[in-house]
Amino acid sequence: MIEKALKGSRNYWLWIGLLLLGIGAGSVAFSRQMWEGLTVTGMGRDVSWGLYIAQFTFLVGVAASAVMVVIPYYLHNRKEFAKTVIVGEFMAVAATLMCMLFILADMGRPDRVLNVLLYPSPHAMVFWDVMVLNGYLLINFVSAWTVLGAERKGVPTPKWVKPIIYLSIPWAFSIHTVTAFLYAGLPGRHLWLTAVLAPRFLASAFAAGTSLLILVTLVLKKTTGFDAGNEARQKLAVLATYAGIANFFMIGTEFFTAFYSNVPAHMHGLQYLFFGLHGKSNLVPWMWLSLLLGFGALGILLNPKLRQTSKWLVAACVGMVSSIWIDKGVGLVLGGFVPSPLEEITEYGVTLTELTVTLGIWAVGMLVLTLLLKVAVTVKKEQEA
């Protein structure tokens, strides 16, 4: 089936070429990082995780959001999702792959990554994260590929796939819960030490991931003529609205607990992110931009007339994705390190090398997504013809 990805228009190949260029640049930057060490990034003794781990966290959410199309289509038999489900599953595959690459890029000794399997440590949340992420990648790829293969041959979907698809539903929740547990169980990191972190991760994932999925279907419609359907997009927009509201509600509860209780350690992280702490305020404009974009997006989505207009829907989805990318992909990880255990306030500045590696990994993800969707769209179009 993969041969279908090898035939395309000039624009298709230009896009592939562009992505390969990005991957090339990322590889060069990564080899520099391997050679000189992680000192070439903005990370340091006080802020010991940065852009890589933040991207990982955001993308786990994107991966998990595939469940927002799998549940209505396979569990509730909503036929309007028939064309979207494969897009969601392939997006989950690409996102999970990027997650793993970001983890590798963040490691001091990626050559030793197999130690995680050689010395399995169930007490470590990373061990479980490696397990669930690999499992999720496999589950989504196998189920999407098999269903698509059966469709191409015009035969019914093999029976053994159904249980795997059903398994993908709780599994999607597990990947983001375990990812939240990476943070939520660490003593002394008060921004993360909250029981609401896992539910908040899920809510923000379903808001941003679903919005991203809407955008991908619109790009597909524009570039290939393959339309997943307006009905599905509108339903997804409603789901993103509910999830977005839940997310901002939970951010609000964090503020209440921290500031009403007046416990300094609980307030510091939020103070640093939203108001600045002891004159250090690099992230303040970002966090307010995130709130503004998020509330703006919700404002559009809550209005049925605006939501049904394609341009406004795009604006709302872009707003929601950017808002949560800032909140989760920048603020949450960096804010957890401020102040440090020794009350130091160190600000993090991303470096060009780090940024290039990050772009390279995004390019890998987009290349994989492009190839998988090219196959899917070609098969679907052949069926229609």
Place this chain on the structure above:
Amino acid sequence: MNEDRRSFIKKAGIGILAGIGSAAGLFPALSLEKTVFPAWDEKPEPGKHRWGMLIDTRKCSGNCRECVAACHFTHNVPDFGNRKDEVKWIWKSAYEKVFPTASNQFQSPEVTERPYVALCNHCAEPPCTKACPTEATFRRWDGIVSMDYHRCIGCRFCMAACPYGSRSFNWRDPREGIKLASTEYPTRMQGVVEKCNFCSERLVKGLDPACVEACPEQALVFGDLNDPSSEIRKLLESSETMQRKPELGTKPSVFYII
């Protein structure tokens, strides 16, 4: 090659290897790597010992850096002269940084201006070892929280988990930051985490940790917290002491007399 010759060579090879192995066991001088035998005098019994340290901050004087210098020299801790790449095993910090959750209202200025020595607490309930996905950091039978630099994958989960900032990562090749190399302890490689090891390499030789030995004021007392007759236990019982962030339940093995 026929089968008989092949199996003969195989057996002879195994025999020679076994011979070398047993000779090394019988005659320690023949072994390729030296084993410190006092380490085996006593069979390790988990939980029997728990090494700990008591720091009498009243004796610690402001500008003295002897403990830091001795430790960092002994263990080849690099110095790059910047905060971002900094690696440290033991250091001096201000009162409100070492004890951020302790009361500092109306404290006597003498107390808040005194320097405080900080190092790994070798917690009885270490959050760092729990977070490590490869058991590269682990709590030993004698309570020391140790590192296996050859197993560490450099994920820095232990650094995020440690509430004391006691862990450092080798952001770059540490050998470039060592001015005077010590032969007492191996250097590390780029990309792994390191921290204070309570001088486990000196303890097996019957020596006190380097910082304890170097302190001109004898402000640091090292001993077995599980031995009721040890000096450290007697001092702990007779003096008012503090631990860093005791509310987190990590049970630090480093105590402070304020």
